[in-house]
Amino acid sequence: MNAHIITIGDEILIGQTINSNAAFIGEELTKIQINVRKSSVVGDNEEEILKEFKSCLAENDLVIVTGGLGPTHDDVTRTCIVKFFHTELVKSKEVLEDVKSFLKKRGRQLSKVNEDQALVPKIAAVIKNSLGTAPGMWIEKDNKIFVAMPGVPFEMHQMMESFVVPTLQEKLVNLDYSIKMQTLQTTGIGESVLFEKLGNLDELLNGAKLAFLPSQFGVKLRITIQESTEELANNKLTEIVQKIRSLAGRYIFSNKDELLEEVIARLLTERGLTIAVAESCTGGYISNLLTNISGSSAYYERGVVSYSNGSKVEFLKVDEDTIADNGAVSLEVARQMAEGIRAISGTDIGLSVTGIMGPTGAGVNKPIGLVYIGICDDKVCTAKKFNFGEDRLRNKQRAAQAALEMVRRYLLGISYDE
């Protein structure tokens, strides 16, 4: 089954909003072995939208549309659906009840605008929106499937998960081949170094596909295999993953699409260990990442953003003379910060970061991007020096990722030496 994803909205075209919806839908479709052939973005323009509906439905079995179904005047998707499928709007009692109960729960009145959302194209089956007022639409015609959902991400996510994906799965007949995908996530190694470490790719892959996806968080490797049976595909995948692990295993922090902080959270929880974090240049970003994970109170005890030197001395008992002698961005201060946060928190691990994120703040022998990361337990306290780049936000992300990787390596006993 071939699919095309259409995102509607001027705000996407002109870059005011990043198209996370297409990514979400693409991921969900790929999981159920639907081939996402293409994706496109068109503005809030009836003519362009109608043209896109036509060409996409001609070339694909499935077209999924998001955006332009909201309550305001610039939302034209519903009008386009009515025109394209030569249908008319009818009032859906079911949707009206949903809208009423949605508003009631939030203590809001039903307005004319809300009431209008109960008008749906006659040809469409309604997809319930339990998180908002605009319903989704499911249309089948001439052996093709056309789905429209609102552009508000969490409303769309909910519709995909509760209705669209399960309904598509029912429609999918048994395939005569099997596609398997696997992601291996690395960090702390550059794309070209990793590429060369893997050696002869044709030999390694034996017909499978391998993509390198670099970002400031590391390089993702994506393996894709197509074989005539699931068993063959699985066997080949296992073999390739083992080979890659033997060549670059120390850099691989996960074999699926998860974040490094999720890996750390799992490791800490499994071992019943706790952590506290002292951040200077990352400004709370690491604590934020660690507490993004549900259940984080099991391992995350507290954090300090010791931005000023005063706060480093007062909170973390960093020695004033050490700051005076070495500067706040130094190996010794990183070590003392990690020791300090661990001591006051009573946790198993203390983690610290101090550095220069830019664009200002560079000094003699202290370029922008210089970062020291410290990690302590009750026996050992070490710190490591890193040199990142020029961009402030990217430096924060790279420093946080490197700090989390230090925790992972500490927990798994992987050293930094080759």
Next chain:
Amino acid sequence: MNAHIITIGDEILIGQTINSNAAFIGEELTKIQINVRKSSVVGDNEEEILKEFKSCLAENDLVIVTGGLGPTHDDVTRTCIVKFFHTELVKSKEVLEDVKSFLKKRGRQLSKVNEDQALVPKIAAVIKNSLGTAPGMWIEKDNKIFVAMPGVPFEMHQMMESFVVPTLQEKLVNLDYSIKMQTLQTTGIGESVLFEKLGNLDELLNGAKLAFLPSQFGVKLRITIQESTEELANNKLTEIVQKIRSLAGRYIFSNKDELLEEVIARLLTERGLTIAVAESCTGGYISNLLTNISGSSAYYERGVVSYSNGSKVEFLKVDEDTIADNGAVSLEVARQMAEGIRAISGTDIGLSVTGIMGPTGAGVNKPIGLVYIGICDDKVCTAKKFNFGEDRLRNKQRAAQAALEMVRRYLLGISYDE
């Protein structure tokens, strides 16, 4: 001038990577009055890429491509360019020198893979990559412009800013009309309430366009005006903005595409005020936002992520009995946290957040999404209750945005009463 943006890469189609590149390019082109008509994503597939090059160049004056120019085997864009333009690869001495000096700066050796990046299609002018090894390409043919850049965001950004945008600006002849756009960013008000507050839109807009763009951070309003002269467009814009301000001014935190934390940073810096932050449920996210802004050490003194009750008592001197009587998620604890962080930091303002982010942690009369935000100066200490939704990460974002909005309203003397 009509433009189409093509993003190349399976990782975008299958949702492993969110397409931030198209957003960036869309924004840059819109700024210089180039009309972004459409945008599309195709996989790492020669046939699909060639088909897309053809249809996009037929319908547009400008086609901008990103992705698939990297050093690894899955990068096929360069091959497609050679085929599409019936040209050949030639070694560019200039690129080779750039690659060599780039690698030298990073203490890396020139590999075969790197050397291959100096091969560029004969028809193309090279766009220098000062942040990586893959060059960009600029091709003009039959009165059309075709640009290809690597998919690594910061490399592409740099090429857009230093070469593509200025070169396009030179090409743009004088237009016989003027388009003006203006964004007004609101927060703390829902889309439909805002819509109704603005009353009769036809009357308000008088031919201009208004888009409502909701997210967890608030609702953006985007006004677009096309008039025969720049003066007419500017006058009309001023008039509409004034009308909107008179109807919903208290909710507008910015009249451009900037973040609320940038507004706070500016206000604090202008007034020479300092802030310290005590966070529980937001886990460092607010400190992270405030320190994302360059120059933040002028106003941001320190932060505490007091996740455990112990850390609230020890760091912030929150009264243990208050926690026992009211729970850690309460108005009184929020107030004491704000007071506590202000007292230990000696800042002008203390800000605090405590709440239940979910999916676990709800209690009797304490649903998921319940958040208290406190703000104190040397005279007054207030706290406010909020009810957000069910999703953990969105709750963190909404709570952080609400906390920053409390700071903005405090600084500008805007109350929460209607």
